[in-house]
Amino acid sequence: MDNTLPPFQSFAGQFIIAAQNETGQFFDKSVILITRHSQNEGAEGYIINQPMTLAPSEIFKKRNIAHLGTNFHLMRGGPVDMDHGAVLHSDEYHALDTKPLLNHLALTETQQILDDIADRIGPEHFLVLVGKAAWVPSQLEEEIMGNMWIPAPFSFNVLFNTPDNKKWQEALATLKIDANLLTNQAGKA
Helix, strand or coil: CCCCCCCCCCCEEEEEEECCCCCCCCCCCCEEEEEECCCCCEEEEECCCCEECCCCCHHCCCCCCCHHHCCCEEEEECCCEEEEEEEEECCCCCCCCCCEEEEEEEEEECCHHHHHHHCCCCCCEEEEEEEEECCCCCCHHHHHHCCEEEECCCCHHHHHHHHHHHHHHHHHHHCCCCCCCHCCCCCCC
């Protein structure tokens, strides 16, 4: 069996979708936006469909947060750097450290964006993320070849306009894959 990896292809700017439904696993039904991927440095990204149970007041300490309501999404971005915060957001908002990612999408990783959201001058669409997902060089490619992840094109609609509990199914649907057909159990003949 040949275990050689194909030529390097960056998955930055794409979703990867958990290929198996493993109840109780950290990445169960995860959709991750890959924000950085290089052959020498590995990959980083953020889970976009695992809401955290923290109240906005835990993040916006001493800030006016009464207006946030249902527009506020706090996500578990991944198991790495759980003290790291970032905001994926629509690109009409710009701060000094804002990094454009894709058409209409940016990433900001400083406190200023939280202040601006609390002051109602932040981005229209945003996800506040705690932690991130990370892979060492070649790890993500090996996991994709091992059928752990399904690469998919980025979808602004899935990221911001789809309920969190439907993002996995909707991301799969962009590839015309029925989520009901995926299982973590192999069939026996």
